[in-house]
Amino acid sequence: MGDIAFIGVAVLVVVTAFFVVTARNLVHSAVALMGTLFGVAGLYVFLYADFLAAVQVVIYVGGILVLIIFGVMLTHRITAPVLVQTSMPNRFFAAAVVLLIFIGLSALSFRTPWHQGAVVETTGTVAVIGRALMTRYLLHFEVAGILLLLALLGAAYLSRREDA
Numbered sequence: 001m002g003d004i005a006f007i008g009v010a011v012l013v014v015v016t017a018f019f020v021v022t023a024r025n026l027v028h029s030a031v032a033l034m035g036t037l038f039g040v041a042g043l044y045v046f047l048y049a050d051f052l053a054a055v056q057v058v059i060y061v062g063g064i065l066v067l068i069i070f071g072v073m074l075t076h077r078i079t080a081p082v083l084v085q086t087s088m089p090n091r092f093f094a095a096a097v098v099l100l101i102f103i104g105l106s107a108l109s110f111r112t113p114w115h116q117g118a119v120v121e122t123t124g125t126v127a128v129i130g131r132a133l134m135t136r137y138l139l140h141f142e143v144a145g146i147l148l149l150l151a152l153l154g155a156a157y158l159s160r161r162e163d164a
Contacts, residue, residue: 006046013039030069037061048122051129 016035023029037060044053133141 002046006043009039009042009046013043026072027069030065030072033068034061034065037065049125051125054126 013036016032016039019032020029020036023032037056041053041056041061044050044056
């Protein structure tokens with residue numbers, strides 16, 4: 001049952017990633033990107049990385065992607081967000097390169113002797129990461145927070161300047 005769910009999530013990621021690249025409408029591409037990011041969060045769950053899955057959903061899907069969609073929809077310069085592909089020779093070259101990479105990775109994955117060990121029960125990682133951030137890496141965490149706050153203040157200052 002777990003294998004079928006994993007394959008379903010992997011297919012979701014590949015299909016939505018394909019639509020991200022090939023969609024002509026920018027909003028459709030952004031919505032497909034949301035499906036891709038949800039699928040990647042699902043893959044994190046299968047890897048027992050529940051903290052990364054939660055961060056993936058909260059930051060990328062909840063924050064950045066929604067901001068991109070609102071930015072595209074509210075931008076006054078884009079009246080018709082339709083993407084047009086004008087370089088056909090590059091498309092065929094890119095497809096050939098992707099096909100070669102896919103063949104190389106497939107050959108490598110079939111020749112690799114994969115280690116199959118015993119199944120190990122894992123516990124959640126959120127408590128372990130939270131404990132490490134609040135004890136061992138507290139100074140690093142606080143310095144990163146201060147740097148991000150300064151970057152936010154600098155960006156706000158630069159965006160409000162009249163001559164910028």
